[in-house]
Amino acid sequence: MSSQAASAERGRIQGAKHDFTASYNGRWPHAYFRACLAVDYMLPDRAKPIFERIFADYRRIRNKTKLKIIDVGCSYGVNAALLRTDLDLDDLYAAYLEPSGSLSRQEGIEHRAFFRNLGLRDDIQFVGVDPSFWAVRYALDLGLLEAGVTADLETRDLTVEERSALADADILISTGCVGYATERTFARVYEASATSRPWVVAFVMHRFSYDDIAAALRAFSLETRHLERFRQRQSRFSTSKELRAILKAMAKLGIEDRLERTTGYIYASCYISAPPGEAL
């Protein structure tokens, strides 16, 4: 597919999906959390124990304690906040959205103190990749991210400086971002850290195929497995139009839709890619 056709296809796919995009790049995260709560977005919460389990396997297999994680589509550092603390997503919703919550005001000093006082664990470092400048900047300011790559890697290559921020990674993770980010982004990010042979763990909203990303990772000699038992709830359907469009796209991809039809929630599949024979 030409890159123009691919981007038109991307637009069509995103078209029927609940549109959060206006909230992605605000100076403060409140609008993002509000938009997420409105559709009961819970994927980072549901993914947390799975990531923790996979991080533990990785530490054992690679005999490592400190991990460098690259979060593709990191937004305001949500995965970093959850995985570096004991918080869950409801704690974050309350902190940001409850009128007297610790993070309800636009006060950088308070936001920094909130996470510092929780004692962010430092045996997991995060590097974020996301085109949303303000979101990455916020996560960096708070110390949730060690480094950030503010780039749309669908449309351009990494700079030398960005490549060095991504080098020596242990695991690439992603939640809620495949669809915006395709094999182009994943190949560019992986290539920058390929020497350390990182694993890739992605939660992919039902209606998006992971085939092209798995094929791009195969070029780096990674094997991809669909971990069916780790499939998780992502968010509520926001309209019946969205439900219809997603069920139609799922049928086209041959994805089983029993859960979507019965619960009214959209699910995300979990994929893991690693050198042959290494993971799980």
Ligand SMILES: C[S@@+](CC[C@H](N)C(=O)[O-])C[C@H]1O[C@@H](n2cnc3c(N)ncnc32)[C@H](O)[C@@H]1O
């Ligand atoms: C639904 S949010 C998910 C954010 C976070 N991972 C979470 O689960 O809360 C989607 C994110 O993808 C980002 N995004 C959009 N286009 C992207 C691209 N080409 N590459 C990487 N991230 C992208 C958006 O800026 C936004 O932060």
